[in-house]
Amino acid sequence: MRRIIILGLSVLVLLLACTTQTKETESPQILNQKANTAYQNQDYSAWLWYMKRLYAISPYSPFTTYNLACAYSLNGFPAKALEALEKSISMGIGVNADRDPDFGSLKELTEFQELMTRAEALNQPVSNSTEAFTVNELDLIPEGITYNPIDGTFFIGSLYKSKIIKVDINGQASDFTAERQDGLRPVTGMKINPDRTELWACSQVSSPGNRNHDPSEMGWSGIFKYDLNTGKLIKKYTLFEEELPHLFNDLVILKNGDVYFTDSTTGSIYRIRKIQDKIELFLRSGEFTYPNGIALSPDQKNLYMAGTLQGVVLVNIQDGTYKPLEHPDGVTTVGIDGLYHYKNSLIAVQNGLGRISRFYLNQAGDKILHSELIEFANPVFNIPTTGTIVGNTFYYLANSQLRSFEADGTIFPPERLANVVVLKTELQ
Secondary structure: OOOOOOOOOHHHHOOOOOOOOOOHHHOHHHHHHHHHHHHHOOOHHHHHHHHHHHHHHOOOOHHHHHHHHHHHHHOOOHHHHHHHHHHHHHOOOOOOHHHOHHHOOOOOOHHHHHHHHHHHHHOOOEOOOEEEEEEOOOOOOEEEEEEEOOOOEEEEEEOOOOEEEEEOOOOOEEEOOOOOHHHOOOEEEEEEEHHHOEEEEEEEOOOOOOOOOOHHHOOOEEEEEEEOOOOOEEEEEEEOEOOEOOOEEEEEEOOOOOEEEEEOOOOEEEEEOOOOOOEEEEEEOOOOOOOOOEEEOOOOOEEEEEEOOOEEEEEEOOOOOEEEOEOOOOOOOOOOOOEEEOOOEEEEEEOOOOEEEEEEEOOOOOEEEEEEEEEEOOOOOOOOOOEEEEOOEEEEEOOOOOOOEOOOOOEOOHHHOOOEEEEEEEOO
């Protein structure tokens, strides 16, 4: 049986039911649930109807496109099924459709067999990464990583243990904060402002997958600012509204000290301006579904925001206007967790697709010209999440193990866990 995968990002394992500002009848989440129900009930005509609507919302999602192909196949539209399947393959997804019973009526067609030949080629691993270091802490369950250029240390945030560790230049790890120190909860995105020797970290409570979980805190989020020299908390900014759960996910820091960060469950971008020094809503849109990774343009005028269904959206910092980042038909920007700007390109941890990608931009930075696959099908991968750029090298968390929990939120036993691996790849 197929799962209708629309929200295919790793961190979705952690969140509450995603809420957006769209009407419930138009919500992608509601459509996805109804599509699943229709498929499970073998009501394939209804399934096709829902998949058409989902495809209209997310035409560049290979998952949506693939499932649309299945729906066409089961409803006796072979030409449209092949067209949709070809599109999903063109976006770089090496599907195993030949093993999928939904395509049973197409398997003898020459066109189908040719598509499978293309898909098989796309399933070949791409390897450009080597191991940078490991952290010998099986139950860390990390999500965010950042780098301090002043002394060469890395910082890694723990979801399960609600703490931040640092790894020195020799690869030795130690706690930067103790568990739940200063009210810290599961840690997601982090960034360092070296000009002010500050570490900024997102923290949130969105699932039982953390030690000492308190259900009453569900929907709480905060931003924590630490002094890198002393390790002491400078200030924390928290937001907890019973009727509106939040999930602060990732952030960027401007040269003037302003901080912008994504709120995944409300489809928003919040900010903390240095002068006002408080959390304030910058932008919320019903068109945003699960904003996640966020990057800053070199001129500090725009944000690149990764959304689950929209792919990457370009947001003007001055007036809050936004538009999808244009890209060729054969490129997909869905499934992104961490997102980073590097020399007129974007480096993306597409854990929804199990790969690390690079998107080359035009001179204006508002259009993707072409993409490059940096890493794919690495045997170390167990939901890579985020990374950090050091000079011309990209370091990233290769095995967050975000799904290493039982249904009741209990973490797997040690024999089912692995030490944290940080991989690196040269970008030149």
